[in-house]
Amino acid sequence: MDRTTYDIVVVGGGAAGLRAAIAAAEADPALTIALVSKVYPMRSHTVSAEGGTAAVLRPYDNFDLHGFDTVKGSDYLADQDSVEFFVQKCPEEIIRLEHWGCPWSRDADGKVSQRAFGGMSVKRTVFAADKVGFHILHALFQTTMKFENIHRFDEWYVSEIIREGGAAAGVVAIDLRKGEMARITSKAVVLATGGCGRIYEFTTNGFIKTGDGMGLAYRAGVPLKDMEFVQFHPTALPGTGILITEAARGEGGYLINKDGERFLKRYVPEKMELGPRDILSRSIMTEIREGRAFDGPYGHYVGLDLRHLGEETIERKLPMVRELAEKYVGIDPVKELIPVRPGQHYIMGGVHTNARGETGLPGLYAVGETACVSINGANRLGSNSLSECLVFGASTGLAAAAYARKKDWPSGAAARETFAREETRVFDGLLGQERGDETVAGVRREMQQLMERQVGIYRDEAGLSAACAQLGKLRARFSKVGVADKDRVYNTELTSVLELDFMLDVAAAIAHSALARQESRGAHSRTDFPKRDDERFLKHTLAHRADGAPRIEYAPVTITKWQPAARVY
């Protein structure tokens, strides 16, 4: 077998991609799996997740309660059949990861501990102190080393999906260290490249989260679903955007304004600091707007107060919060308030899939933040996303394995064609052409500022229309971006251009979907349409790539047992 022919190509080495690769590798040792990532897998952004991962594990909890919390959190936009599947599968994924060595925090009796989290009715969130994503990522990554049929392609950047006979047939990628383009033909392709937070200026996300998988699927003709639903986490450090975990509130921390008041009593009196993220972020914005926030070098902020928890709890349960606050703000949360403000954190939308990760294109799968099943609807609950990566990583890996076992090998003709086209586009076009009125950093910054300003926590018709028009202009300017670095080997300027290309597509899908949804639901908050409108908008948005603006269509929401009701906390 040719070294670059595999049954399954997994693109992305975070929690979702690794879990999918392991599921496929376990399902059939005869299957070969290429794990392709633009970074060494342990650099993937899963590593920065802090607070925990949800599962029903104790007698006081049950699947219906986890399901209802998730659906209510989603503002009734989640597909309830998928939510039911999800909550039932979470426990076994937590245990499986435990069997693979994940160092979950434990109770005195030796059982896996659970903590409180926003929007969850009971203590349901499993954790490993406050470095949960880090431990999950390394446990999964190291476990992949058991499998001889998983071959890694570290630091390969996928630029295009190969399609043959109406199905996915592999990928074209740049081997960054060699500076060469290559093709990997396969029967199935799984996209697991995470989210697209770097579309925004102020984000908790790492530099690598540029929506590559969403862009790849979108170009292959697969729609992006519910992209207007962007999550803003209530507590990021001003300036850097570094995340301060929700576990800080789960463990009992307070949010206070400059008058020393726990202001959430005005917004979510029943839940207070454990309210859902969309409502908390808006509450903080209201405090800022009404002049009750602190003022600092990076604008207005509120205080996260952990002082009453005491040093021992902070050290044992929230060591990373303390480490980050000391290092990046120069304060000790044992004695001082941590300054926080909302920042882009996650996108509920993504590649339109079902619960097996299948897209409309046979052989193409998507999973994790890249995908939209949807279990998160209009607002994701904290600690459901790592569980989502695990549960749907497994189901998608199994589905791709079953598909690959039945499917014939592609002929390779389309691979050769796509490869030649991509080589011309990337190396002759983007890298070779002498242009240069624009820089990648300049266009990227303008896109980020635009999205922050006009497609942020609060939106309205005028701002969104202008954003859509501006994104069109940025797309035109993008074609004038020059690349100063002409070397092929490890050209990060070139990869930034490819990433920006995807981000501009994804940003347009977000802005146009937001413009079309004339209601407020979950994280999508329209000041000109402040109410939820189930009559017109209890449906999923599907953005299809088209010449010019995306084509917006809609699909029904699946409701099984929880009828839409007012969302009050």
Next chain:
Amino acid sequence: MAGKQVVFRVKRYRPEGGGEPTWQEYTIPYTDDMVVLDGLNYIKDQVDPTLTFRWSCRMGICGSCGARVNGAPVLTCGLFIKDVRGRTVVVEPMSNFPIIKDLVVEFDDFMDKLQSVKPFLVREAEKPVAEGEYLQTPEEVDAYKQQSMCINCMLCYSACPVYGASDHFIGPAASALAYRYIRDSRDEGAEDRLHVLSRKTGIWECTFVGECSVVCPKDVDPAGAIQNLKVLASMRQMRRLLLPKSARR
């Protein structure tokens, strides 16, 4: 605050230029809350887009952005420009690795070494998932917690003189992670790992300089782990000499 300037002196290497590494200086504005990585990004975005380095999380957990700054291996996202001694920030790629371009080095060698020590739970029999978790008390978690914090940033390899002299040496992080699994109450793979670690490329190469533990940004203490592994490896050797094969484990 405004108007402060700093000089970044960066070691450049471009494989397609065909030459030796060169030095390049950039004078950039800075504020007290900027880390060295922010300076590098300022250069990349505003001054010279050809400067090449890795980064992602900018919060000290992904392990991408290691480099030598004024001689010491550090995560560039964790060192503030104002805390760099002297008036020039001298940035070089990490030592002891092949340089791909500018600050980007290759450490596939580490990935192979990590794999060689079986960095996953080894069990004679796996418990079915339906039977629940392996019980582990908080104290049992504490036994391996410190070494489980390794982010694979490679600073310890950059600091290790033994690895610098011979890259056959298994090295600090791979040893620390081997120790992490050996100390895990759920694991039964100590024999396999100690076998690998007892080879002549293994832990006995370590001369206990201890630089690895000094530079570790996560307090993993690989040097301490290697000393403990030496004790375990010695005990294993004694058992092998004294006991019949059936009673060794």
